[in-house]
Amino acid sequence: MDGGEGCMRIRLPSxxxxxxxxxxxKEKVKGKKKKAMVESRMRDYDDSVRIRNFSEDDHHRVGQSTDSSPSTNDSELKGREFLFNIGVSCYLLHLIATGREEVHKILDLRNDLEKLLECQNDEMKRKHQEFIKIRDNIEKLLEFHNDELRRKQEQCETSSEVVDGPESSSDHYHFPQFLDTSLIEREGSLKHYVYKEGDEDFGGEMDQLEAELEAEFELLQIGQDHEGNYSKQLVSEKGEDLEEMRFRYMSSGPVLEEQQxxxxxxxxxxxxxxMEIRQEEEINExxxxxxxxxxxxxxxxxxxxxWKDTAYIVSEHIPKPSRITSNSQTRCYPLSRLLKKSTSRSKGVRVRSRSVSSGNMSSVVVESDVQLSLDSIRESLIRQEDTIVFSLIERANCLDSGNSSxxxxxxxxxxxxxxxxVGRYDNPEENxxxxxxxxxxxxxxxxxxxxxxxxASSVNINKRLWDVYFKELLPSFVKPGDDxxxxxxxxxxxxxxxxxxxxIHYGKFVAEVKFSDAPHDYxxxxxxxxxxxxMKLLTFxxxxxxxxxxxxxKAETFGQETIIKDIETFPK
Ligand SMILES: O=C(O)C(=O)C[C@]1(C(=O)O)C=C[C@@H](O)C=C1
Known part of the structure; x- marks a missing residue:
């Protein structure tokens, strides 16, 4: 306050x-907007105070010329101070109100940020759980795959054992190298899912893939760590391994950065x-x-x-004792009647009992010393005529009902x-x-x-014979009727x-022998x-x-009653 020139001047701080x-x-007000706002309000305040001072100065000047007593000045001063204080108070109240609004806004902003962080955190947790689930699935898949392999290997080993038999263990079949890997001993962990050294590149790829998976897993953990959540626990669990992984990941450059x-x-x-490629390989092997x-x-x-054939041939040459009488002869099968001991000059079909081929052994042909000849066939044909004539005479004694077939x-x-x-049709003579x-x-x-x-064994014309027999032969020599x-x-x-x-089917043997006697003619x-x-070559x-x-x-003879001279056949 300056009382110079009788005029009172109040020195108000700006x-x-x-x-x-x-x-x-207070702390510095952040943000340009707020600063600008405060400045504009200060400017407004300056202007209003300046206007008021100006009007007060005028009033002083007028008052000075008319009344300039000290008591008046004193009360005026107090009034002005009072007014000033009110103004300042109002302004401060206004500022406080404005500040509260700002504080509320900041609080809201902080809440939003917290929510955002929570969401982020939940998302990370979810991803982490998903990843663990996938990892578990992969491990289960690997376990399943291992079981499958183990099963196949066991199967193979079993079949190999069956083939080798107990006596040929020295000749044991060796599986390819990959089957000898320690797949069976794995514990279901990705780390164990590797090939032996020296195998194809799959092991390396598996390692890389494993590293990728673990890096991804670690990333999730690191992300959560930043949020200050449960990752600390996981980090402490993994201990040095995780630190190593992190280092590997951070130092692996752009490759892993891409893989993030x-x-x-x-x-x-x-x-x-x-795994599919590997499985295919294994299946092929x-x-x-x-x-x-x-x-x-x-x-x-x-x-x-x-060996079976050899045993059979050997047994054929050992005379078998009969259960009925030790003197009885072994009964020959009918075809053996056609077979004669071959001589160097004799013609006909050399009969081979069997031909056997064996892996390392040369082809073994066991050739019997008997020969199928035309003479022996003719003998058989003559005897067969007898059988046929007798059977037809027998049949002629029955009637033909016409539908007996x-x-x-x-x-x-x-x-x-x-x-x-009982093996009748195993005999080539029977059809x-x-x-x-x-x-x-x-x-x-x-x-x-x-x-x-x-x-020739499959040649069978019995169907035709059946028709001819019932339609032509029977009606030609059997009386019709129903007895x-x-x-x-x-x-x-x-x-x-x-x-x-x-x-009829003996014609096959006839043709075989005739062909064998002169193959170039046929x-x-x-x-x-x-x-x-x-037919011209075969028939005569x-x-x-x-x-x-x-x-x-034969038919005339067999159909007759046999009369023996001087002996009565039937008593009269
Ligand atoms: O005795 C022969 O030469 C045979 O060939 C056998 C036989 C037959 O089956 O009776 C076969 C054809 C011939 O035309 C004559 C006979």
Whole structure:
């Protein structure tokens, strides 16, 4: 306050300075906006104070000229101070109100940020759990894969053992190297899922993939660590390993930096791809091992078969004691009647009992010393004529009902079934009428010599014979009628049919022998499929005429009553 020139001057500190002093004790106000706002308010305040001072000065000047007593001045001064204080108070109140608003805003902002951090944290937790789940899945998959491999390896080992047998353990089959890896000993951890050293590159890829997975996992942990959450616990659990991983990750440069963005699903997919490739490789190896085992099995089978055949041949040469009488002879099968001991000069088909090939052994052919000759065949044919003539004479004593073939068919089918079970049709001389009806022999069958060319064995013309027999032959020599003796008639039919069939199919042996005696004569006709030329080579009209005459004679003779001179056949 200056009382110079009788005028009272109040020295008020500049409001701006006052405010700035007031605010300097506080923290600096952040943000330009707020500063600008405060400054504008200070300016407004300066202006208003300046206007008021100006009007007060005028008033002073007027008052000075009229009334300038000290009591008036004093009260005026107090009034002014009062007014000033009110103004300042109002302003401060205004500032406080404004400041509170700002504080509320800041608090809201802080709350939002906290929520955001919480969300982020939840997201990280969720990702972490997802990752753990995926990792668990992968490990389960690996376990499953290991079990599968273990199973396959055991299978292979079993089959290998079967093939090798107990005696050939020195010849043990070796699996490829990868099967010898420690896959079986793994503990279901990714770290264990590696190949042995020296294997293909898959082990390296697996390591890299594992590192990627763990790096991804660690990233999640590091992210959570920044948020100050539960990652600390995990970090302490992993201890030095994690530190090492972190170092690896941080120092691995752009490669892993790129992989920061690789999602766990992508990693899982890549792992699956690798596993698929590896599985395919293993399957291929197992398949080739299996093939090898099969080959070895075949070799063993062939060897076993050879031994069986050898044992059979040896046993054939050892005379067997009969259970009935020690003097009784071993009964020969019918074909053996055709077979004669071969001499160097004798012609005909050399009969081979069996041909066996074996892995390491050279082809073994056991050749019997018997020979199929035309003479022996002719002898058999003559005897068969007798059988046929007798069976037809028997059949002529029954009547022909005209529809006996259906009952005979049932009978023949049943008889053929039972005869097949005891091995009748294993004999190449015998041919069934109902091929669909033939079961396997239930007894160990005799090994018949392979006298015929294999294709010839399947030649069967019994269907045609059946038709000719019932439609043409029977009506030509049997009286028509129905005597009700169906069972005997069917049995008689069967005897005729089987005898005639055997005789007809013996033509196969005749053709075989004739061809073997002069193959060069037959080859051109065979090659050109000239049936007419072949029939000319095989048949002899003169021989056929002689056969017919012989059979006629036999029929006349066998049909007669045999009379012995001077002896009464039946008492009168
Ligand atoms: O005795 C022969 O030479 C044979 O060939 C056998 C037989 C026959 O089956 O009876 C075969 C054909 C011939 O035309 C003559 C006879």
């Amino acid at each position: 409001p701006r300075r006052a405010m700035s002093r007031w605010f300097t004790s 963005g690789v999602c766990p699903y992508e990693l899982e997919r890549r792992l699956h791809e690798l 197992l398949q080739s091992a299996l093939e090898d085992a099969k080959k070895r099995l075949h070799v063993k089978e062939a060897e076993a078969s050879w 259906s009952l005979t068919e049932f009978f023949v089918r049943e008889i053929e079934t039972i005869q097949a079970k 069934p009428f109902f091929l669909d009806n033939i079961p396997q022999s239930v007894f160990p069958t005799h090994k018949y010599p392979q006298a015929l060319y294999p294709k 009700g003796n169906y069972a005997s008639t069917a049995a008689s039919d069967l005897a005729c049919l089987q005898a005639i069939s055997r005789r 080859e051109p006709a065979i090659c050109s499929k000239d049936t007419e030329a072949l 009209e003169k021989v056929e005429e002689m056969v017919k005459k012989r059979v006629e004679k």
